[in-house]
Amino acid sequence: MSKLTQKQLDSHWMPYTGNREFKRDPRIIASADGCFYKDDQGRDIFDGLSGLWTCGLGHNVARIxxxxxxxxxxxxxxxxxxxxxxxxxxxxxxxxxxxxxxxxxxxxxxxxxxxxxxxxxxxxxxxxxxxxxxxxxxxxxxxxxxxxxxxxxxxxxxxxxxxxxxxxxxxxxxxxxxxxxxxxxxxxxxxxxxxxxxxxxxxxxxxxxxxxxxxxxxxxxxxxxxxxxxxxxxxxxxxxxxxxxxxxxxxxxxxxxxxxxxxxxxxxxxxxxxxxxxxxxxxxxxxxxxxxxxxxxxxxxxxxxxxxxxxxxxxxxxxxxxxxxxxxxxxxxxxxxxQGLVEQVRNNSRYWEEVVHSLRSSSELITDIRNYGYAAGITIAAPDGQPARRPYEVAMEMWAKGFYVRYGGDTIQLAPPFIAEREELDRMINALGESFGKL
The missing domain is CATH 3.40.640.10 (Type I PLP-dependent aspartate aminotransferase-like (Major domain))
Known part of the structure; x- marks a missing residue:
């Protein structure tokens, strides 16, 4: 459970967030280093969206x-x-x-x-x-x-x-x-x-x-x-x-x-x-x-x-x-x-493309996968006119597994740090495949 009081939680009107849902079960990030966040429970969370498309270099970069x-x-x-x-x-x-x-x-x-x-x-x-x-x-x-x-x-x-x-x-x-x-x-x-x-x-x-x-x-x-x-x-x-x-x-x-x-x-x-x-x-x-x-x-x-x-x-x-x-x-x-990171992303993009598209077989509810560079979007079929429900469920399952991905509308969005190792990308994609399989 979060150490925040209910008054503290209520005081912050959060942006682009389902405030009621979040404040019932807060997801609190406490620190960050490299490709990982650490939550307030001490769990390592792989940063699958580079912050909000912001942190391609990873976190806690000494030079910055x-x-x-x-x-x-x-x-x-x-x-x-x-x-x-x-x-x-x-x-x-x-x-x-x-x-x-x-x-x-x-x-x-x-x-x-x-x-x-x-x-x-x-x-x-x-x-x-x-x-x-x-x-x-x-x-x-x-x-x-x-x-x-x-x-x-x-x-x-x-x-x-x-x-x-x-x-x-x-x-x-x-x-x-x-x-x-x-x-x-x-x-x-x-x-x-x-x-x-x-x-x-x-x-x-x-x-x-x-x-x-x-x-x-x-x-x-x-x-x-x-x-x-x-x-x-x-x-x-x-x-x-x-x-x-x-x-x-x-x-x-x-x-x-x-x-x-x-x-x-x-x-x-x-x-x-x-x-x-x-x-x-x-x-x-x-x-x-x-x-x-x-x-x-x-x-x-x-x-x-x-x-x-x-x-x-x-x-x-x-x-x-x-x-x-x-x-x-x-x-x-x-x-x-x-660090030659633009070239590194370009050189690794084909591998990223292959592992992302491997998710197609993980669920018949996946209706599209798109990619370019170090970015990918996965569309999920909506149940009963609720396009945001299944992406939310996948993202929460991923959080429980130790991965942060973005859910929005009918999609899951991925944007790993430029510095991510292939093994880390593999682990995230494997966890996603398991999460899609539970839909």
Whole structure:
């Protein structure tokens, strides 16, 4: 039993959590090291989702810990407006080493949600600067997730994250990319690229002169690891170019190694105009996000900024480029590079693919398995219109066995740390097979 009192449990309104269920039987994490958590009962729990897609380096990384401790003692906070500190500029340059060459202007935020909000605000402002102020609408995609802010749920396409909140920003949605007949595809399907042509229908309906940007995840993570089919992202890129619409990749999950590449953009061979990021920037140690913009977007604001003492972009956050977060980010990204972890994920991805797809035979209730890089989603047939029930049951069985996996909607989601050994992956998959077998 947890040592927490009922009053303490009741005081915390937990995010994206069934609070009533959790507080009846709390699952409390006490510490973490390497690929494992330790719960408050002293049990080792394998981290099958890298935190929340955040901790590819594992936990308790000495280099990051030391950088954070030194930074707190040296400069704990610095104002982000009108003044700067060295590490923010150093980290911005480091991030550009992972980005497509054209996306070399970095704006710092405090989270992925703030990164999305920043990208969409800048997209609107950019078109106003270009004399096209009617371009204010956004196009997202069904099953997309873009954070928890008003702009994020507006362009997002997961119904459970939208319906409770009413009207959001003026936005419309492309169909998702799970084409019928592509179930159990390993990696990218060669079917479904034509789904991008739905963008042409939305342009016909709303006119390109009114559309500021299209925002998609290269791989939709929170909806259950939905992989783009061959040619799909390039088709979106071509249509956006033809109709003068910005293309935004939300890479909060896919940036910095998860796809076996520096970014999802690199993995899938398509360059957007804007990339949002967070999570792996600091290995989850300190909250931080960022947005990478094409240099031409940045230059447009500089050229039309008025007197040089004026603000070119009246936007930012109290914790933009927080010095402790910057220290963590520099250490995290240096570790990824020096340990060759992007290459390690790429080299091990085929093995991961094979073991994940071996789960197909563990239960007839598994209706689809999807994978790319170090990510996988498993769809489970729903009983009596309760899509979340069986994934919840599997996740609780896995927790009892000593494994943390994510359940959401009708899926189980997996994203092991980059540093995980094959033996550890095998143990998790074997435990999953046993858990599915009990459904």
């Amino acid at each position: 810990n030391e950088a954070v401790a030194q930074q707190v003692k040296t400069l704990d906070y610095s104002p982000a407006f009108q003044f700067g500190h060295e590490k923010s500029f150093q980290l911005a340059e480091k991030i550009t080493e992972f980005m497509p060459p054209e996306l070399n202007r970095i704006f710092f935020t405090g989270s992925g949600s703030e990164s999305v909000d920043t990208a969409l605000k800048v997209a609107r402002a950019y078109w106003r600067k270009k004399g096209k102020g009617t371009k204010t609408k956004f196009i997202g995609r069904a099953k997309g997730y873009h954070g928890a802010g008003v702009s994020g749920f507006s362009v997002g396409g997961i119904p459970a994250n939208r319906t409770l909140y009413g009207q959001g920003l003026d936005s419309y949605h492309l169909p998702h990319t799970q084409a019928p007949g592509t179930e159990f595809t390993q990696g990218m399907s060669d079917v479904g690229a034509e789904r991008a042509d739905a963008l042409l229908d939305l342009i016909t309906m709303h006119d390109a002169s009114n559309i500021a940007a299209v925002i998609v995840e290269p791989m939709s993570g929170s909806a259950g690891v939905i992989i783009p089919p061959q040619g799909y992202l390039q088709r979106l890129r071509d249509i956006c170019d033809q109709h003068d619409i910005l293309l935004v990749f939300d890479e909060v999950i896919t940036a910095f190694g998860r796809m076996g590449a520096n970014t999802g953009s690199e993995a899938f061979g398509v360059t957007p105009d804007i990339i949002t990021m967070a999570k792996q920037v600091t290995n989850g140690v300190i909250p931080m996000g960022a947005v990478a913009f094409k240099e031409e977007i940045y230059d447009t604001f500089m050229e039309q900024g008025g007197p040089d003492y004026m603000l070119e972009l009246p936007h930012g956050y109290t914790y933009s480029a927080h010095p402790v977060a910057c220290a963590a980010g520099l250490a995290s990204l240096a570790e990824i590079q020096e």
